[in-house]
Amino acid sequence: MVKLIIDGKEVIAEEGQTVLQAAQEAGIYIPTLCYHHEVKPYTACRLCMVEVTKGKRTRFVTACDYPVAEGMVVRTNTDKIQRCRKLIIELLLAQCPGLPRLQELAERFGVEKVRFSKGESDCILCGLCVRTCQEVVGLSAIGFEGRGFTRRVCTPFDEASDPCILCGACAYVCPVDAIPVEEVDGYRVMERWHKRSKLVACSKCGRYFMTEDELRLLKEKTGLPEESLRLCMDCR
Amino acid sequence: MAQVVIEGVEENVREVMARYGNNPARMIEILQDLQDLYGYLPKEVLEEVSRQTEVPLTRVYHVATFFKAFTLKPRGKYTIQVCTGTACHVKGSYRVLERFEDLLGVRPGDTTDDLMFTLETVNCVGCCALGPVVIINGKYHGHVAPVQVESLIKEYRER
Numbered sequence: 220m221v222k223l224i225i226d227g228k229e230v231i232a233e234e235g236q237t238v239l240q241a242a243q244e245a246g247i248y249i250p251t252l253c254y255h256h257e258v259k260p261y262t263a264c265r266l267c268m269v270e271v272t273k274g275k276r277t278r279f280v281t282a283c284d285y286p287v288a289e290g291m292v293v294r295t296n297t298d299k300i301q302r303c304r305k306l307i308i309e310l311l312l313a314q315c316p317g318l319p320r321l322q323e324l325a326e327r328f329g330v331e332k333v334r335f336s337k338g339e340s341d342c343i344l345c346g347l348c349v350r351t352c353q354e355v356v357g358l359s360a361i362g363f364e365g366r367g368f369t370r371r372v373c374t375p376f377d378e379a380s381d382p383c384i385l386c387g388a389c390a391y392v393c394p395v396d397a398i399p400v401e402e403v404d405g406y407r408v409m410e411r412w413h414k415r416s417k418l419v420a421c422s423k424c425g426r427y428f429m430t431e432d433e434l435r436l437l438k439e440k441t442g443l444p445e446e447s448l449r450l451c452m453d454c455r
Numbered sequence: 456m457a458q459v460v461i462e463g464v465e466e467n468v469r470e471v472m473a474r475y476g477n478n479p480a481r482m483i484e485i486l487q488d489l490q491d492l493y494g495y496l497p498k499e500v501l502e503e504v505s506r507q508t509e510v511p512l513t514r515v516y517h518v519a520t521f522f523k524a525f526t527l528k529p530r531g532k533y534t535i536q537v538c539t540g541t542a543c544h545v546k547g548s549y550r551v552l553e554r555f556e557d558l559l560g561v562r563p564g565d566t567t568d569d570l571m572f573t574l575e576t577v578n579c580v581g582c583c584a585l586g587p588v589v590i591i592n593g594k595y596h597g598h599v600a601p602v603q604v605e606s607l608i609k610e611y612r613e614r
Contacts, residue, residue: 353511362513364520375516376498376527382511 223291232287239267239282242295249282249295250304250324252394253345258354260284263345264311268303270294279303305330314338320395341397342372348389348398358382361389361412379413384432402427421451428452461497468503479508482518486525495526531566531573533611538588540579547601548587552576554604571612
């Protein structure tokens, strides 16, 4: 057990926990974009920046990957931190001016105008979709391409990615809702990954609930008979 | 784009991988050697590397697109590098580059359809007194004026 102070409040955390985890458990809000508790911290968005004082030194660190330590003093809402967050949001908004989720964030944190030249991307490159596909789904169907300002998330060669099962996990975790998933005429379509797959209807209630690709993988992974997998979660 | 025949991918990849102890952590070296062999990194080769190293194709693709030293497009027989460093720029290298673009019909980074020339820009090659500098397959041409570009291309095309 480690004792630390976050925003003047004494917090007891477990060894190996991060500042963000400790703060969340204590009910203290730290904004994040690229963080998800199911995948490893990546520190891409820098939005969880906090001020940490250990001994005489005060530093700015990313709360999502910074480990707690005995006697540490954390401040999450100082003037400097607020300025820092505003700048980060402003930069993200300059890169992706059209994202409603970013605009909401800007409004909430008082970012009034963007002083930088605007781009037209709809992706903040936090890599949460890429990491989820790799760490949670285990398929690595999508990844990064290039670097610097040509960096983007895509399937290899921008073609339909073989391993993708259209599970939609990437769309679910995307903090800016930039990955559309559509279901039309019995197919699930993900334009961004150039992929479509036929939907499977529940054998009992008839509701579409997964794709054929998902079913194939599930069968392979679990070894369960297909009939039991063809039942949706409610009918199982 | 002219069709490039790619042969023996499986064996070539296996041979190169063996050189590096079949260690996927040496991906960059593996890709470098394969690029030396094929002149570029064809899609089939990257897919085979992914299969044999058991590294997801997305990772291999990321490495291959991350480094400027790798190219996924076929390269020309001759690589034309136009220096756009400060000294060459001041000496008018952008006009030389424009002339190359016009005559070859390609932008920097691209290759002509007949697979003869790949046009590139570089930022300073260390012989600024010779500016504007053009390097064609390692041979340095100094004080290149826009009017000379046509004869340079002709010279190499007729070799």
